[in-house]
Amino acid sequence: MPKPYIPNDKWSQKAASEGYRARSVYKLMELDQRLKLLKPGMTVLDLGAAPGSWLQYSAQRIGPKGRAIGVDLTAIESIAPNVSLAQLDVTNEEALLALLAAEHIERVDLVLSDIAPSTSGIKDVDQWRSVELAQSVIAIASRFLRPQGYCVVKVFRGADFDELLRDIKREGLWKDPRVLQVQASRDRSREVYVALKRL
Numbered sequence: 001m002p003k004p005y006i007p008n009d010k011w012s013q014k015a016a017s018e019g020y021r022a023r024s025v026y027k028l029m030e031l032d033q034r035l036k037l038l039k040p041g042m043t044v045l046d047l048g049a050a051p052g053s054w055l056q057y058s059a060q061r062i063g064p065k066g067r068a069i070g071v072d073l074t075a076i077e078s079i080a081p082n083v084s085l086a087q088l089d090v091t092n093e094e095a096l097l098a099l100l101a102a103e104h105i106e107r108v109d110l111v112l113s114d115i116a117p118s119t120s121g122i123k124d125v126d127q128w129r130s131v132e133l134a135q136s137v138i139a140i141a142s143r144f145l146r147p148q149g150y151c152v153v154k155v156f157r158g159a160d161f162d163e164l165l166r167d168i169k170r171e172g173l174w175k176d177p178r179v180l181q182v183q184a185s186r187d188r189s190r191e192v193y194v195a196l197k198r199l
């Protein structure tokens with residue numbers, strides 16, 4: 001019989017003991033503390049949301065009057081009555097637009113994305129895919145985020161990272177991007193969160 005999975009790092013153990021689906025929840029908690037992202041009543045879009053720990057935390061912070069929409073390639077188990085879930089590819093803009101229209105969403109207060117490509121083992125390829133995913137997330141945020149709203153997206157640092165930041169600045173839609181590292185990241189030298197505030 002296969003042995004049950006027992007998490008062996010402190011963040012995973014903490015997440016399991018506190019009822020969160022993933023250790024990544026502590027990354028969002030830190031980002032929330034530093035940037036004051038989540039407030040009661042907000043509408044939040046989480047792109048690349050499975051298994052759903054960011055949605056669990058967001059649902060607590062936005063409360064019953066808030067709304068969250070979680071999207072992932074993988075199915076996400078239901079979270080709370082005010083959290084809608086969809087299984088789709090965030091690079092499929094048409095499908096994402098159809099989802100938001102079906103949910104009657106014209107504007108969101110916050111876009112969160114802890115998105116990560118399935119890793120190939122080739123560092124440069126994974127980094128380039130991570131940048132591509134971040135670009136898709138930012139494209140959606142440019143259309144749907146309210147003025148002064150935040151988009152926070154994970155990116156693997158590497159060769160294409162500076163170009164991504166230059167493109168963001170060139171777009172002229174955002175206040176200067178902030179690049180943040182968080183305590184709970186496994187690979188803090190590579191994994192960062194880019195926080196953009198819509199002008």
Ligand SMILES: C[S@@+](CC[C@H](N)C(=O)[O-])C[C@H]1O[C@@H](n2cnc3c(N)ncnc32)[C@H](O)[C@@H]1O
Pocket residue numbers: 021022024025047048049050051052053054055071072073074088089090091114115116117118133
């Ligand atoms: C690190 S996990 C997110 C963890 C999540 N924040 C949580 O707390 O449970 C990254 C997710 O990005 C998703 N992902 C990767 N590429 C995607 C794509 N093109 N469209 C949608 N989701 C994608 C993966 O399926 C994976 O579930």
